[in-house]
Amino acid sequence: MWYILSWAVWVLRHAFDQTFAPAPRFNVDDDIPDLTGKVVLVTGGNTGIGYEICLTSLRKGAKVYMACRSEEKAREAIHRLRETLSTTTTSDINITYLPLDLSSLSSIHTFAAQFLEKEERLDVLFCNAGVMIPDRREITKEGYDMQFGVNVLGHHVLVGLLKPALTKINTSESNDKNRIIFLSSIGHTLFPPWYTQAFVPSLTVPGPARDGFGSGWPTGGIGLWGLYGHSKMGNILSARWFQKELGDSVVVTACHPGLISTELYRTTPSFLTLFTSPVSKPPSYGALTPLYLGFSPETSTSASGGRYYVPWAREVPGSLDVRARGEEGMRQAEVLDRWVRECVRKWEAESGGRGNL
Numbered sequence: 001m002w003y004i005l006s007w008a009v010w011v012l013r014h015a016f017d018q019t020f021a022p023a024p025r026f027n028v029d030d031d032i033p034d035l036t037g038k039v040v041l042v043t044g045g046n047t048g049i050g051y052e053i054c055l056t057s058l059r060k061g062a063k064v065y066m067a068c069r070s071e072e073k074a075r076e077a078i079h080r081l082r083e084t085l086s087t088t089t090t091s092d093i094n095i096t097y098l099p100l101d102l103s104s105l106s107s108i109h110t111f112a113a114q115f116l117e118k119e120e121r122l123d124v125l126f127c128n129a130g131v132m133i134p135d136r137r138e139i140t141k142e143g144y145d146m147q148f149g150v151n152v153l154g155h156h157v158l159v160g161l162l163k164p165a166l167t168k169i170n171t172s173e174s175n176d177k178n179r180i181i182f183l184s185s186i187g188h189t190l191f192p193p194w195y196t197q198a199f200v201p202s203l204t205v206p207g208p209a210r211d212g213f214g215s216g217w218p219t220g221g222i223g224l225w226g227l228y229g230h231s232k233m234g235n236i237l238s239a240r241w242f243q244k245e246l247g248d249s250v251v252v253t254a255c256h257p258g259l260i261s262t263e264l265y266r267t268t269p270s271f272l273t274l275f276t277s278p279v280s281k282p283p284s285y286g287a288l289t290p291l292y293l294g295f296s297p298e299t300s301t302s303a304s305g306g307r308y309y310v311p312w313a314r315e316v317p318g319s320l321d322v323r324a325r326g327e328e329g330m331r332q333a334e335v336l337d338r339w340v341r342e343c344v345r346k347w348e349a350e351s352g353g354r355g356n357l
């Protein structure tokens, strides 16, 4: 009981600090260098935070790949980007849409093959796409919990497949390292404290562990918010894993982008937005921390690797859940990576696909 109370106080303290964060000291106009020649990939770039990341990357001259699941939404978003940027830029923007459905391992493999055919090098990858609180019955094509499947499994597989481009040595003058940014959330702290490990494989598939306690809190089981927390914890573990696996050639980070008004809340109860909207910020704020991690010279060295950042572009000691920290967090990251490889092997065996991880 005492443990749960102290955990709740810790969550509230950080939720307050990050929701009412000090004014950003990072300014996208002044603090992001010219990005001409850089290749940037944004998953879920058609709306919300991802759209803002595309906008700034293009404004600074990068070549951008918008990876999303709806061609219609992508075309509409690219049209809006062109219109917005036509007032400030004279040359045409360099943006390409590539279809990617993170809830399907086949789609991820097709996407990666298409991308690697077009580009040898990927300078910055924003693992941004995400779902929050879908219907509990929703599962991915291969039968995994939708939140964990899209937010974690999909991105982890994607990064694994894009490794050849992500580890290509950058020969630009700045000699900047390649970067991968995982959009996590303060929601990772919603993973209930009675799960003592950061990753619980049985929660990723329909079954007693995931479905047995429909109401979740306070029955000692897991509700949809707990599953969202599990998935956002998974994003942090993925960042830790890839920093270790890819080593010095890449800087891999995770972040909470802030409480931001976006379509992420489309499936949450409407009373929630009633409470959150007065303190929410627009998507341009949500893009600040990921953009800082993607492009700031301050975060270009190995010293930033494997770390977790919060709004706006800050690293706050103690803001990462203890289950994902230190050696125990690294052990959990290894368990997650082994689980992902097993999922891919299963998919290969069942579909005749080739994983290449």
Ligand SMILES: NC(=O)c1ccc[n+]([C@@H]2O[C@H](COP(=O)([O-])OP(=O)(O)OC[C@H]3O[C@@H](n4cnc5c(N)ncnc54)[C@H](OP(=O)(O)O)[C@@H]3O)[C@@H](O)[C@H]2O)c1
Binding pocket: 043, 044, 045, 046, 047, 048, 049, 050, 067, 068, 069, 070, 073, 100, 101, 102, 103, 127, 128, 129, 130, 131, 132, 150, 183, 184, 185, 186, 187, 256, 257, 258, 259, 260, 261, 262, 263, 264, 265, 286
């Ligand atoms: N907004 C916040 O307050 C907040 C707070 C903490 C963390 N975050 C994190 O920030 C990230 C971006 O969220 P957002 O607020 O910008 O949400 P959003 O506006 O809902 O954007 C989410 C994006 O993910 C895409 N997506 C969903 N399922 C997908 C799938 N199966 N395959 C490919 N793309 C898929 C969506 O595509 P469609 O448009 O086709 O649905 C959309 O482009 C998420 O990872 C979220 O967890 C957000």
